[in-house]
Amino acid sequence: MTKNPTSAASSPELPVSNSPETSPPLTDSHSLKLILKERLKKNIGIKGEFYLPCLPSMLDDYLKLLSDFLKVLGQNLDAAQTENLRTLIANALTEGFKNSPHANLIVSYFPANPQTGLGGGITLNTKIQVESMAQKYHTWPDIRPEPLFGSHPDAKVMAIVAELGEAGKAAILDVGAGPGRNSLPLARLGHSVDAIELTPIFAEKLSAAALAENLPIHVTQGDVLDPLLRMKTYRYKLAIATEVLSHFRYPEQIRLFLGKMSDAVLTGGFILFSTFLAVDGYEPDEMAKQMSELCWSYLITRQELEAAIEGLPLEIIADESVMEYEQKHLPDSAWPPTPWFVSWASGRDLFPVQETPPIELRWILVKRL
Numbered sequence: 377m378t379k380n381p382t383s384a385a386s387s388p389e390l391p392v393s394n395s396p397e398t399s400p401p402l403t404d405s406h407s408l409k410l411i412l413k414e415r416l417k418k419n420i421g422i423k424g425e426f427y428l429p430c431l432p433s434m435l436d437d438y439l440k441l442l443s444d445f446l447k448v449l450g451q452n453l454d455a456a457q458t459e460n461l462r463t464l465i466a467n468a469l470t471e472g473f474k475n476s477p478h479a480n481l482i483v484s485y486f487p488a489n490p491q492t493g494l495g496g497g498i499t500l501n502t503k504i505q506v507e508s509m510a511q512k513y514h515t516w517p518d519i520r521p522e523p524l525f526g527s528h529p530d531a532k533v534m535a536i537v538a539e540l541g542e543a544g545k546a547a548i549l550d551v552g553a554g555p556g557r558n559s560l561p562l563a564r565l566g567h568s569v570d571a572i573e574l575t576p577i578f579a580e581k582l583s584a585a586a587l588a589e590n591l592p593i594h595v596t597q598g599d600v601l602d603p604l605l606r607m608k609t610y611r612y613k614l615a616i617a618t619e620v621l622s623h624f625r626y627p628e629q630i631r632l633f634l635g636k637m638s639d640a641v642l643t644g645g646f647i648l649f650s651t652f653l654a655v656d657g658y659e660p661d662e663m664a665k666q667m668s669e670l671c672w673s674y675l676i677t678r679q680e681l682e683a684a685i686e687g688l689p690l691e692i693i694a695d696e697s698v699m700e701y702e703q704k705h706l707p708d709s710a711w712p713p714t715p716w717f718v719s720w721a722s723g724r725d726l727f728p729v730q731e732t733p734p735i736e737l738r739w740i741l742v743k744r745l
């Protein structure tokens with residue numbers, strides 16, 4: 377979609393001269409300099425793009441950014457143009473954000489008339505560029521060092537698995553399995569593993585790795601939140617979703633996920649997942665919530681988590697810091713799991729502060745009643 381919201385005309389303050397036939401030549405060098413500077417604008421070109429993440433809560437800031445930018449270039453938007461731009465940006469942000477937290481509003485700017493350059497006003501065009509999470513992940517194997525999510529399985533996962541009893545009798549569901557950081561070691565222990573993975577390239581990698589070692593892993597490529605994606609019911613002793621809920625978008629999706637897990641897991645079985653929780657006393661506003669999606673750190677409050685679980689046959693039995701647990705229990709050689717892990721899990725990808733951020737990645741262990 378390309379839209380042309382506005383052309384902002386410049387308002388030069390030229391010295392006024394008399395009629396050319398009657399007036400004597402203008403020789404005042406100060407006036408002539410101003411005239412030349414104004415004349416030069418016809419020959420000044422300008423062209424560029426803003427990439428603005430589609431976060432509806434940022435509307436006023438983006439509007440100010442653009443009008444300040446135009447002002448610096450000597451272009452002033454009148455009230456009607458400002459309103460026009462506001463409506464256009466508001467609609468684009470809403471539309472983009474609905475599609476993905478990784479959508480960008482691209483605002484391009486260039487002279488309204490190439491013959492008059494900067495002197496003839498600037499035109500702004502807008503278009504939305506949507507990139508899904510799976511599209512973003514698709515490039516990871518090419519641009520990031522292996523192993524993408526760490527060389528070891530999560531220590532917390534392995535600690536719970538150790539309590540499950542005979543591996544051959546304890547089937548495990550790995551939701552958002554990625555290339556198999558947890559699925560592969562669990563299957564090597566003898567567990568039958570069903571993996572669900574949204575990003576095709578990861579699902580393919582995991583299938584290939586399982587096949588190469590003849591491991592009991594069955595991979596389904598799909599979205600766990602898709603109502604049409606059915607899972608086996610009453611089958612698993614453990615369901616895990618590690619570093620996955622950070623991609624969710626609404627509290628209703630947490631409830632849907634937990635509902636599906638409670639159908640899939642056996643009575644007495646467990647669901648282990650990691651999620652970013654706001655610390656008590658911090659109530660995230662719309663901007664923080666939208667930014668948390670952009671920063672792959674989808675954020676909920678404890679009240680939202682409790683509401684998501686209410687009425688389901690589930691009980692939260694542990695809630696602890698992922699960072700603290702994993703740092704303590706992983707071998708030294710495996711810490712940190714990736715170069716980005718500490719910043720992300722501590723909440724600093726969203727709040728880059730020296731102090732303690734008001735959110736943190738937590739291990740939530742739930743028992744199926």
Ligand SMILES: C[S@@+](CC[C@H](N)C(=O)[O-])C[C@H]1O[C@@H](n2cnc3c(N)ncnc32)[C@H](O)[C@@H]1O
Binds near residue numbers: 510574578599
């Ligand atoms: C950060 S990676 C973690 C991979 C693996 N769980 C691990 O801990 O190594 C997140 C994974 O979750 C997957 N994912 C995110 N949302 C999903 C969904 N709704 N259904 C299935 N997979 C999903 C992504 O494609 C990605 O592979």
